[in-house]
Amino acid sequence: MASITMKDLVKAYGDTEVLHHIEGDINDGEFIVIVGPSGCGKSTLLRMVAGLETVTSGEISIGDKVVNKLEPADRDIAMVFQNYALYPHMSVRENMAYGLKIRKIAKAEIDRRVREAADILEIGQYLDRKPRQLSGGQRQRVAMGRAIVRNPQVFLFDEPLSNLDAKLRVQMRLEIRKLQQRLGVTSIYVTHDQVEAMTLGDRLMVLNGGYVEQFGTPIELYDRPATLFVAGFIGSPSMNFLPAEAKDGTLTLGNGATVSGGGHSTGAVTLGIRPEHLMHDENGPIGISVQMFEQLGANTLLHGVLEGTDTEIVASMPGHVSTGEGSVMRFSAEASVLHVFDAASGKRIEE
Template structure:
């Protein structure tokens, strides 16, 4: 067990392509960190640099109190779980689990004990003599996990370990990974492109885009206070609505509506406004505040996603499915739930009114349209 320090790490390929640029993350002992971002954002490259499978172009990676930049992958005291499991096809499950220990000259009795313990934790006992090809996807995934656990390394590295599984199995394996990590308490770095996986697993999230860190924070902090428009649109499902508005003093012009914020935002003029679909409320007729033209509806069972336009900007509202859909609709939102981003840089703009969640929906003026 150890902390991991990633300091100003960059990956620049021979052709001059920068895959990761100057990333710094301090990972505490026992912490579960999830690197999340769209494909090509450099999350896997970063993980592979920690593992030693990719050379570090700039910066340093520390595991425990040892800089490991020049250390062989086998000597970094890490274990990695791969997306396609990477089980050794010619070895039985037992041999797969024991291979890493055998190569480290662990005594036979200890190998047996550790394999037995891992097999028990992962419910793999009946399959120890089988070859990987005789296992199902979920079982293979558990063997891959077992191979990491038996080593008792300083850190677990997960490279999208669940993306080859079907949706149902993914949910149960997600829970299993979380439980196991809690139990063994090993520092973990987990790479995924699935924001839901990231939210549910992480102690802290690292949102990456274009090889740079967009935001580091606890899942709920990232969800409630996204640092950039990128994070806002990436974390949360459905994605946060991002529309352009205009600030005039303490008033926000949004399409045809003019909303009184009750406080001033430290910027004026054009601004990107973020509205979470689940923070929007729908009203019959013009009782609400933002006139909303419904386009189409996605039924999800527990809720429905109503797609439509406010002014000329598309917007999604998530509403409980028992509320009947009105013919002519309008939307309202608590001003405290509005997010503001700089319209050029996309950076979050903090303001005094946010987070002060109002008990009731404040009255909003409807501009004549």
């Protein structure tokens, strides 16, 4: 078991810097999810920890050891790849035992560990099959089994669920979480799926364009997003952003309506309100010209624009609502759930 420290980490290909001065401390046994849109550098960061990409500058330590120059095999890590990367010509058993065999571990010990991992993952009856005879979910388990038998200090997951269908993904997500809690191994998990990130991670590192936008617990990110990017990325459906003017504790929206809040700012700001925080209220300040309803069963998503402007806005209402298209519905939101961001920098303005 080990902690991981990233200090001033930079990755550049030639003159193009793709990761900019990443800082992060990961505690022993923690489950960290790195999340961000495609091309944000999250996989590169993970591969640097794994040792598959070189470090341009900065420092990565696993435990107390700086591992910048170590081969992947010497870092005491195990990695699960997106396409599983199982050796197609070896049986499941051989796949799992290969790393141990290279480390010259005694045969009886290898057998014991493979058996044990197979029991944990319930793949005992497939041990003598070839990977191509297995379904996607089973291959996924074998890939995890290969990681477990090594008994590493760190697990690295590179979008391991993206090749599975939606139902299996939810199921495997839970299993990965349970497994990690049971084994207590420090883990880094890369995904672009914010639901996966929210449900799996002890803490989330949100990356955008090679910068860390925010690094915190899922609830912190949801309740107090540090930037517009995080606010828009975390939560589904994503947050509404309304341009506003702040003055003396009052926010004036584009159509002249006023909402109280934003006491610590003056000038152009962006007001963020999550769809689930908009409450239907006949006397509310926010009027929405309704364009369409989306029925989700448990609740209804109302799509429209802020009355008198063309700022798109989404509200989530409990139960079934289906009448009122074309009309204006009024909403209010409590001051405590309003998020105010600086319009120019996109940074959060604390209340």
